[in-house]
Amino acid sequence: MSDLYFDIATLIAAGLPASRAELAVKARDLAARCYREDRDAIYRYLVALGTNPAEAQDLAQETFLKLYIALCNRTQIENVRAWLFTVASRLALNQRRWWRYRPAASEEDVARWMRSEPDPQGTPEKALLDREAALRLDAAVRGLSRQQQACLHLRADGFRYREIAAILGVSLATVAEFLRRAIAALKKAMHE
């Protein structure tokens, strides 16, 4: 995974094709590779931020479409993966754009999504056990603010604090503070 993004970063740094037609082909290829790599991560991230599954899938696709457009326009992107999460964060957090209003998901909605469709990969017994614990933790996390939740998931997705700060447009200290609170909330829920 990091290989892919390293490759892409190198490629962008080396310079994209000068010809527009070639650039379009290249952009399409790069975006498609990123898409295969991280569409699930983005999708999960969007769901974690309270987007309903169908919408989340659509927005995840849109995120990669935007990457394609950005590459076509020769937008300077240093960290493609962080860029993707930035776009996804905006899509998920800015719900109150007049042309696209999505009401925030209610707790019942979230609980309904989470309980439906158990993951087919896990063994049934373990999955059941883990799910109970995870649901409790998830409920605790839902009590945090959207940005705090976003911090938590981005950290869990392996982003550095500075990257999280850039993705969410907040300061490093804020990220640390948000994460500290998220950790406190999680631990509290664990010990209950």
Add this chain to the structure above:
Amino acid sequence: MSSMKRHPVNYADLLLYAEGELSGNASNRMRSHITGCSGCQAELERLRDGIETLVQFRNDFALLVPAPPSRWEPLDARIERWEKRWSVGFPRENLEAMVRSFYRLAAMAAMLLLVVCLILQPWHETVSANELLTRAGVAQSKSLSSAQGRIIHQRLQIHRKSGTRGQSNDMTINYESWQDESRKHFHESSSSAEINGELRRIYQANDLDWKSPLSAAAYERWQDSLPEKHASVARNDSAGFTLTTVVSDQPEGDAIGKAQFVVNTTDWLPTAVHLWLHDREYEISEVNSELLLPSQVSPSLFDAPAAIRLQPVAAKQSSSPRRMEDTSAPAPALAPASAPDLMPVEPSQPSVAAPEQIPASEQAAAVNCQATNAAPVTPQDVPDAPSPTLATVQTTAPAPAPVWTSTMTASGAPRSHKSSDITLTYQPDNADRPISGLQVQATYPLLVPNIIKPRPFKAFESSTVVISPQPQRPVQPCPLKGLGSKLGILKQKKTEPVASAKPGG
């Protein structure tokens, strides 16, 4: 925990340290602090544990997240759909498609605009003739009400078209007038006395008001007085309305055959009047009008003879339904019967052109009259004054021949709380029929303050005024003679008990 509060390390920094997010220096400093601080060590341990929990949570969370509702379609499909939708696959390349989509947008916007216009129909917005005049009148009186104590300076351009086809005789002149609203002083100057005189005559003949040539009220009165007319309103080119009043195809003499009254729609103030007579037409348009402070005009402006000139009415027998406010002389407002304009219309002097020259005695009389009126007369001063009816005033002095008496009837209805139209009809004793249609607009504070101001009158009832000339005064063929007698009456009235001055109303 409480010890933590005192030292400069907070948990967030500790977390950064634990995560290896601090820079080298800060990290070293933190490490050296933690080695000596048991509280921080414990907290650090807790945070590391928490991070583990966090990662664990994320793994568990993956189990919770429902699978995507549908299969992931290839990104290419999405890209193609998007390109098709916008027809701009490559933003800078497919310029043609961009232009096409721009046109599509423009066409949509135009359609929308068209629909809005069809619904609102701004070009159909119009007013009735009455509404136009009413609005203009209101606008004018509003602007006049702000003129208290100021001098209204109006500049007009008058264009006259005369002569038949072939020989045109066009002429454009400038005209200026100054009017002192509080004292009714008036001064005019015009670059052509001829046209000025013509217009003055025409205005008088048609019961219009030359002192405010663009007066909406006067126009309305004129229009109302016409037995037959056709009035229509249309928008004009300069964002205003033009009221066209067609009276007759073949007007005679000074009668107006067709008139236009132009207002602008921003403030509804009249901007021009266009008059058609049988052989010529006049276009009177306002260049500008302004309010001047008395100090801004020459103090002698109104001292010119024209200013205190009691404007003689062209003495036609049937003539001059003139309006009271037309008189240059301050209206003797004391008694309603004292409409000074009545005097000039003297039946004993039919069709004698009134001399412009005013006898010195008459001038003096006018001034005197003004002085009389200067003292405000309250209803208490004249107990009968509050009555809305006109007073009857009779002099008992033996009248020398020819006796000039007349009966005057007034009727009218309030126009507004500030003014009223009063139609005065009077019948000279030696005339067979009453001379009627003498219309007066009484503006309460200015013309008949003492009578009308105390209470809004409901209607003017008829009353009679018998006016006899003072015995001492020789009867002169001067229309102004009446004023002199009136003055005498007024004086008499002031001194005498008022009982005789009130009719049965």
